[in-house]
Amino acid sequence: MNTIFIILALVAFSIPAIVSYRWRHSIRLVANPKVELFVRVLLILSSLIAVITTVGIVLSLLFESIRFFNLVSPLEFLTSTVWSPQTALRGDQVGGSGVFGSLPLLAGTMLISAIAMTVAVPVGLFAAIYLAEYATPRFRNWAKPALEILAGVPTVVYGFFAALTVAPILRETGTVLGLDIASESALAAGSVMGIMIIPFVSSLSDDVIRAVPRSLRDASLGLGATQSETIRQVVLPAALPGIVSAVLLAASRAIGETMIVVMAAGLAAKLTANPLEAVTTVTVQIVTLLVGDQEFDSAKTLAAFALGLLLFCVTLTLNFIAFKVVQRYREQYD
Amino acid sequence: MTDTIDTSLSIPKNTSEIVHQGLKKRYAAEKRFRRYGVVAVCVALLGLVVLFSSILTKGYTAFYQTNIQLDITFDESVIDPKGTRKTKDLSSADYAALLKKAMRTQFPEVKTRRDKKKLYNLVSSTAVFALRAKTMADPSIIGQTHSLWLTASDDVDMLIKGHIPRELPENERRISNKEISWVDQLIEAGSLEKQFNRQFFSAGDSREPEAAGIKGAIIGSFYTLLVTLLLTFPTSVAAAIYLEEFAPKNRWTAMIEVNINNLAAVPSIVFGLLGLAIFLNVMHLPRSAPIVGGLVLALMTLPTIIIASRAALKSVPPSIRAAALGLGATRMQTVFHHVLPLAMPGIMTGTIIGMAQALGETAPLLMIGMVAFIVDVPGGPTDPSTVLPVQIFLWADAPERAFVERTSAAILVLLGFLVSMNALAIFLRKKFERHW
Numbered sequence: 001m002n003t004i005f006i007i008l009a010l011v012a013f014s015i016p017a018i019v020s021y022r023w024r025h026s027i028r029l030v031a032n033p034k035v036e037l038f039v040r041v042l043l044i045l046s047s048l049i050a051v052i053t054t055v056g057i058v059l060s061l062l063f064e065s066i067r068f069f070n071l072v073s074p075l076e077f078l079t080s081t082v083w084s085p086q087t088a089l090r091g092d093q094v095g096g097s098g099v100f101g102s103l104p105l106l107a108g109t110m111l112i113s114a115i116a117m118t119v120a121v122p123v124g125l126f127a128a129i130y131l132a133e134y135a136t137p138r139f140r141n142w143a144k145p146a147l148e149i150l151a152g153v154p155t156v157v158y159g160f161f162a163a164l165t166v167a168p169i170l171r172e173t174g175t176v177l178g179l180d181i182a183s184e185s186a187l188a189a190g191s192v193m194g195i196m197i198i199p200f201v202s203s204l205s206d207d208v209i210r211a212v213p214r215s216l217r218d219a220s221l222g223l224g225a226t227q228s229e230t231i232r233q234v235v236l237p238a239a240l241p242g243i244v245s246a247v248l249l250a251a252s253r254a255i256g257e258t259m260i261v262v263m264a265a266g267l268a269a270k271l272t273a274n275p276l277e278a279v280t281t282v283t284v285q286i287v288t289l290l291v292g293d294q295e296f297d298s299a300k301t302l303a304a305f306a307l308g309l310l311l312f313c314v315t316l317t318l319n320f321i322a323f324k325v326v327q328r329y330r331e332q333y334d
Numbered sequence: 335m336t337d338t339i340d341t342s343l344s345i346p347k348n349t350s351e352i353v354h355q356g357l358k359k360r361y362a363a364e365k366r367f368r369r370y371g372v373v374a375v376c377v378a379l380l381g382l383v384v385l386f387s388s389i390l391t392k393g394y395t396a397f398y399q400t401n402i403q404l405d406i407t408f409d410e411s412v413i414d415p416k417g418t419r420k421t422k423d424l425s426s427a428d429y430a431a432l433l434k435k436a437m438r439t440q441f442p443e444v445k446t447r448r449d450k451k452k453l454y455n456l457v458s459s460t461a462v463f464a465l466r467a468k469t470m471a472d473p474s475i476i477g478q479t480h481s482l483w484l485t486a487s488d489d490v491d492m493l494i495k496g497h498i499p500r501e502l503p504e505n506e507r508r509i510s511n512k513e514i515s516w517v518d519q520l521i522e523a524g525s526l527e528k529q530f531n532r533q534f535f536s537a538g539d540s541r542e543p544e545a546a547g548i549k550g551a552i553i554g555s556f557y558t559l560l561v562t563l564l565l566t567f568p569t570s571v572a573a574a575i576y577l578e579e580f581a582p583k584n585r586w587t588a589m590i591e592v593n594i595n596n597l598a599a600v601p602s603i604v605f606g607l608l609g610l611a612i613f614l615n616v617m618h619l620p621r622s623a624p625i626v627g628g629l630v631l632a633l634m635t636l637p638t639i640i641i642a643s644r645a646a647l648k649s650v651p652p653s654i655r656a657a658a659l660g661l662g663a664t665r666m667q668t669v670f671h672h673v674l675p676l677a678m679p680g681i682m683t684g685t686i687i688g689m690a691q692a693l694g695e696t697a698p699l700l701m702i703g704m705v706a707f708i709v710d711v712p713g714g715p716t717d718p719s720t721v722l723p724v725q726i727f728l729w730a731d732a733p734e735r736a737f738v739e740r741t742s743a744a745i746l747v748l749l750g751f752l753v754s755m756n757a758l759a760i761f762l763r764k765k766f767e768r769h770w
Binding site for chain 1 (some may be wrong): 360382580594607724746
């Protein structure tokens with residue numbers, strides 16, 4: 001099997017080389033309509049793969065979720081405030097109640113995402129304003145890529161950083177201040193996630209701020225407004241749809257983020273708004289339910305797909321709103 | 335005269351005076367606003383610096399490993415009493431006995447059973463495998479005495495690197511005063527040294543931190559990315575060509591475009607669920623194999639590369655197409671002979687960035703079982719294996735103190751790969767960048 005694969009890989013790599021060599025060196029350049037049709041069909045099929053993937057995602061999530069909702073009522077899933085997925089393996093076992101209420105998970109996700117957004121939105125927005133309006137081209141040329149490195153760092157690295165560097169520091173500060181900060185507090189995971197999504201806010205906002213035409217600024221400055229007044233009263237309102245959509249996309253990124261919360265957030269589902277406590281999130285539960293041994297018909301494993309569907313719907317809605325905001329409120333300057 | 339001056343001061347001021355009165359405040363606001371911007375940029379950059387420096391300071395020590403030099407006598411009566419030199423006999427011999435004997439000769443004063451046991455534990459429990467490998471590679475060694483550097487246990491390693499402070503009270507340390515005194519004796523004799531940690535790059539995973547390496551994970555990542563590249567590159571370039579060069583502007587095309595943009599924003603863990611439901615449960619592909627990981631990551635990077643390739647194709651000016659078409663080329667020939675080669679650098683850049691993204695991805699691979707504990711280095715894309723980020727995740731969970739530095743070192747290696755991939759992308763862009 002492995003050797004077959006290696007041969008296939010070699011062939012796959014050599015085909016483009018051979019084809020391009022033949023093309024460059026053949027005198028006969030007469031097109032063959034059959035070949036062209038064939039290539040065209042291949043191109044169309046390739047472009048359909050993205051659609052097929054989406055359909056595959058929706059169908060697989062829906063199919064498994066329907067099986068889950070045969071075992072657990074959708075009403076319980078959407079309204080119960082208890083999440084305890086331990087189902088009893090045998091009838092006589094105690095302790096395994098198996099209640100699947102997604103509310104505490106959603107609340108935990110929202111809490112951590114909200115912390116992340118309170119870090120990322122002000123920092124990202126002000127950084128974007130500074131880079132677009134004030135910074136010298138030289139500073140901008142190295143600061144913008146440097147900020148974007150933050151988005152390129154693998155999330156598992158942030159998770160490690162949150163769990164082993166930020167969380168202990170927070171806990172020690174808490175002890176000094178007399179606060180009881182859990183070692184898997186929402187604050188640690190949320191603030192590190194906030195650092196991660198700064199570039200999602202700043203890069204997009206920077207683009208839309210720069211897209212506001214020079215003439216608007218000149219008009220405002222010409223009337224005697226200072227630069228910051230121009231930015232606040234002219235540039236930002238003009239760029240607002242783009243900024244809102246950047247923030248929404250960053251929020252959807254925060255909600256779907258997995259590794260940081262798996263490594264730095266807790267496992268116990270709790271309904272709380274206290275950022276110093278440990279909360280769990282939708283993505284954490286998907287991972288805990290599916291990693292390790294699993295029997296494929298239990299409500300426990302199927303619950304992960306229902307959570308996945310929930311996650312997919314929430315992020316899709318956010319993306320859709322972001323898209324609509326830009327489409328509806330964008331001003332066309334030309 | 336004085337009267338008129340007085341009235342001019344008291345009557346409502348003219349515009350320029352009103353402006354002047356407020357000016358100080360407005361300039362202060364301007365300064366403040368500007369300062370917020372500087373602070374924001376600094377906070378973000380500080381985050382980056384703290385992140386990197388914390389990992390660097392935690393991780394660089396893992397590139398060195400404490401080794402202990404011992405005179406090992408390859409005693410025939412222990413290894414191969416029958417003198418057969420058969421592989422079977424050699425592989426099942428009691429190499430631990432050789433090690434224990436060497437330790438006893440080094441420390442003749444240690445007498446009690448409990449102390450001896452502690453003494454043997456100074457050397458890693460995996461050192462016997464090194465002895466076995468050495469004997470099996472060259473059986474003529476039997477009967478000779480060699481001075482060998484063997485891996486020290488993780489506790490000794492942590493002590494030498496200062497992660498277990500000597501000042502701690504004995505009962506809070508994982509290593510006792512007696513053991514420390516033996517370690518000090520070894521240091522004085524020159525037979526305990528920190529040496530370059532070759533094992534870290536040449537071994538697979540291990541339960542013992544001192545023997546754990548990242549080779550298995552690197553090879554696993556390599557096969558996974560190979561599968562990803564083979565699948566995603568041709569399809570996404572073909573899709574980009576169709577959408578950019580051939581697709582009619584209608585609702586169907588618009589739907590595909592919206593679809594691709596949405597797919598780019600789907601959380602990565604959802605792709606893992608897709609892989610679990612379809613590739614594992616419906617198609618029954620092997621669990622934990624790079625081939626499934628590669629498939630999932632290919633679907634995930636598809637939108638990234640399609641979007642980048644479309645941008646590259648779009649940047650080729652229409653005059654090129656017009657010239658080719660004017661000379662009688664078909665549309666297909668125009669695209670494949672002229673437009674695509676000119677767009678290739680941009681497409682390559684996008685592909686490398688997509689691959690870098692795939693290399694750092696963890697969550698979807700957890701879903702398809704690439705989190706198993708795998709010691710062997712995978713020999714191909716269907717062997718069970720793990721990848722570098724998942725290895726980092728696994729080690730980050732391990733309780734031993736020594737795994738913290740290994741994890742950080744593995745992160746440094748991963749970041750090294752990512753930096754070089756991105757540098758390559760930037761280099762390609764700068765080298766082939768064209769302004770039409």
